[in-house]
Amino acid sequence: MRIAFRLLLLLTLAAGLFRAAEPPALLLPEEKHLTNARQLTFTGENAEAYFSADDRFLSFQSHEGRGACDQIYVMAADGSGRRLVSTGKGKTTCAYFFPNGKRLLYSSSHLASPDCPTPPDYSRGYVWPILAGYDIFTARPDGSDLRRLTHSPGYDAEATLSRDGKKIVFTSTRDADLDLYVMDSDGKNVRRLTRELGYDGGAFFSPDGKKIVYRAHHPTDPAEVADYQALLADGLLRPSRLEIWVMDADGANKRQVTANGAANFAPYWHPDGRRIIFGSNMLDPEGRNFDLYLIHQDGTGLERITYHPDFDGFPMFSHDGRRLVWASNRNQRQRGDTNIFLADWVE
Template sequence: MDLSTKETKLVSTGLGVTTCAYFEHPKCENIIYASTHLGGSSCPPKPDYSRGYVWKLYPDYDIFKSTRDGKILEQMTNSPGYDAEATVAFDGSKVLYTSISSGDLEVWSMNTDGSNKTQLTNRLGYDGGAFFNSTATKIVWRVYHPKTEKEIADYKSLLEENSIRPMALQIWTMNADGTNKKQVTNNEAANFGPYFFPNSNRIIFSSNLHDPKGRDFDLYAINVDGTGLERITYFNGFDGFPMFSPDGKYLVFASNRNQIKRGDTNLFIAEWNYK
């Protein structure tokens, strides 16, 4: 999308289903995204909600890199099962992504040419949506670790069906090499879409913490040590997936506000008084 003209251009293949697109820093000449197009030209079937609200982990998802015009396409992963949710360090040194190649949903890293794939998490449960901080020394990601026998059985059963139920997702941080894992949030809410402030001292994320029914999501900020929780938006609906511009002057996020029809989600940019 051109920010001045709002003109959009299709740069993926237009086949299958595509998710989690991200510019390859620092030059932003390439785009990294996940797609199922090698598994078929049609969109995969929608999730079965008979067991409640679930995310579908389509096994045909692999991660690809293309030029900004979409003309040159390179496959970066080819393991069986779900590979998606890729993001890139600002210095262009590494790619983070979520993969089920180990048998569970874990955060992995690799070089921007697809080499040196390294598993960073290894605890039963969902680990995903990972981002580097501005210096590529820290990682923030969202976590669901089942604890009780029932939670573990339910998680494993859904995983066999290539699905996951996003329950009480928590925010965690770790070093870029996977060491020094620390839990940041500790509540019964669904916390997701975490992103570091430019100074790496705080994290912005989306949560339904304030809504007893769990349907209303707003943006929050918190210190990396779990203190100083602050609510940022107060919209009666969905605000999520916040990200700062590298200089910290702007915040972009997705929201249902100003929707033409129920369920519409659009992108919004706000100036940020960064301190």
């Protein structure tokens, strides 16, 4: 009897140790649209992960350590084979694969200065830097054959490609405001799409290339207009109020999708071309509790996707609609770490 008791005690302790060694759950029970989650990065700040057209690779931006700047990387969709694409100089953002997988599109400030730009002054509240030194480039996935596409003074960034690879949509200050433009994939035939005072950015083409989803804030109150213009003159943007919009690919038929007064950003089309996934702090407008939401392009059918009590953002569906990649603060090793996660999508 004593031997049996000791054996039971040992088994109980072993089970407890085994449970203690189990990795934490990456998904919450409420996150019913997500299953089989995998963490792809484990340290630093990693964001804006986007699939290649064949869904085998991801481009993303990453940095580690205070004072470091984002650089562009690619990795396999399972997180292996990470490699640097950008020059390692200046600051970079928004990498996107060409459809054939042989080149990437991204923005970089390295020609303006090889140094990492000074972080913005947050004494005026939380702001985004609008770097005048950003230009749009393409390169091979190994970083070679770097080609510059934009040459205008000011900010040229937030660029993505149409599914057929023929058009690039991007945000620019070339006309003294933050507007959306479209150009050919070689940088030619630039055409302005938005003219409303305020910020228009973070745009993506629909799967059929006929529509564009984007985030925007168009101030109308005189005090708010003055604040927007003063910040923009200093190369800054206050992103605390952004709404999701949709327009035709030629800039016609603009219509607002969300209207909750929060920071709604990083919209991306569901492969069905009817729904949009995006990040929002609509339940915590003054804080960083961002979650992912799904909505029909007419503004109906809002559904919450993630429930983690911190940041979830930058979602993208795989082209076949079977997986979702996004950035999150969940399971962070150090406070402030943002990592890339991949999960199977459940309708």
